Amino acid sequence: MNMPAQEQREETRLIGHQKKELWMGAEYLTLSDLWPQNPRAILVGINPTDASVRVGHYYQGLAGRRMFRMLHDAGVLESRQHKDVPGLYDDDLALSQGIGFTDLVKRPSRNAQSLKLAELEFGAQELDRNLRTHASPLVIFVFKKTAQVLFGTFEGIGLLGGLEIGGARCFVMPHYSARVPLRDVTLAQLKRLWNET
Numbered sequence: 001m002n003m004p005a006q007e008q009r010e011e012t013r014l015i016g017h018q019k020k021e022l023w024m025g026a027e028y029l030t031l032s033d034l035w036p037q038n039p040r041a042i043l044v045g046i047n048p049t050d051a052s053v054r055v056g057h058y059y060q061g062l063a064g065r066r067m068f069r070m071l072h073d074a075g076v077l078e079s080r081q082h083k084d085v086p087g088l089y090d091d092d093l094a095l096s097q098g099i100g101f102t103d104l105v106k107r108p109s110r111n112a113q114s115l116k117l118a119e120l121e122f123g124a125q126e127l128d129r130n131l132r133t134h135a136s137p138l139v140i141f142v143f144k145k146t147a148q149v150l151f152g153t154f155e156g157i158g159l160l161g162g163l164e165i166g167g168a169r170c171f172v173m174p175h176y177s178a179r180v181p182l183r184d185v186t187l188a189q190l191k192r193l194w195n196e197t
Contacts, residue, residue, distance in 0.1 A: 016056020017091065023106045024122055029053055033102040034091065039136035040098035040197045041076070042168075044127065046112045046146045047105035058091040058101045059142075065090075066176035067142055074187040076194045102130060104146045112145065120149050132166035137197045139168045140190070147172050158186045159193065169193065 014020075019032040031048045045058070052060040059067055068090040071077045077094055091101055104123040105115055128150065131139060141147040144157060147170065151163050157172040164170060171193060174186045 014056070016089070017058070017101075018053060018056040021106050024119065026107075028107050030106045030108050031056070031058060031101070031103070033100070033130065034058075034095050035100045035102075035134045036095055036098045038098055039100050039134065041138040041140050041194070042100040042102060042131060042134065042136045043094070043140050043142055044131075044146055045101070045103045045142045047103050047115060047123075048108040050108050050110050053108045055089075057089040060089075063176050067173060068094075070173060070176070070183070070187055074190040074194065076190065100134065100136065102127065104149060112143070124149050128165060131168065135166055136168050138193060139165055139170045141170065141172045144172050144175075157182075158189045 017032045017034060019030055020027055021030050021032075023030070030053060035042075043058075048058070049061050049064070052058055052064065054060075059065065068077065071094070076099070077090065078097060094101070104127050105119045106123070107115075107119060109115065147160065147163075148154065150165070151160070151170075154160065154163070157174050157178075160170040160172060171190060173190075174183045178186070
């Protein structure tokens with residue numbers, strides 16, 4: 001397909017998983033949703049950080065890198081050897097292992113505190129539709145707040161008993177600063193779930 005020269009130049013400026021997307025009537029440079037062909041799990045964040053969008057890859061901030069470390073510790077991501085390979089990122093590795101990525105809100109920001117209630121509500125409808133369309137046996141919420149926007153207030157983290165989206169079991173990751181015993185118990189539960197998918 002031939003694109004006009006102007007569009008080709010704009011297209012080549014995008015790096016990694018960057019994408020220009022219309023969100024609630026405005027266009028933003030954000031991150032593409034990554035849907036594996038045969039998903040084992042979908043990671044759901046609240047919204048992309050400016051740092052991640054700049055690089056063109058999911059979870060490039062400190063909290064995101066700690067989250068990837070927890071996925072490695074739980075045995076969800078198989079290898080960190082790719083760190084020696086320039087240009088290969090954790091989201092690329094995860095995608096190759098059947099793990100997809102999406103966010104509740106597509107508008108990037110420095111942090112989630114700047115998100116408006118209308119964006120969260122709109123995002124919840126879009127996310128629910130997308131997760132039902134791209135069926136996965138497991139949905140992993142990176143942040144509890146994201147799951148609470150969909151399901152309402154609940155206690156605890158880990159497997160959300162009785163709460164599903166499109167038949168997928170739902171799991172909430174521990175916060176990266178969670179106490180070690182809670183973190184370890186929750187990651188052991190994730191490892192069991194992962195081995196069942």
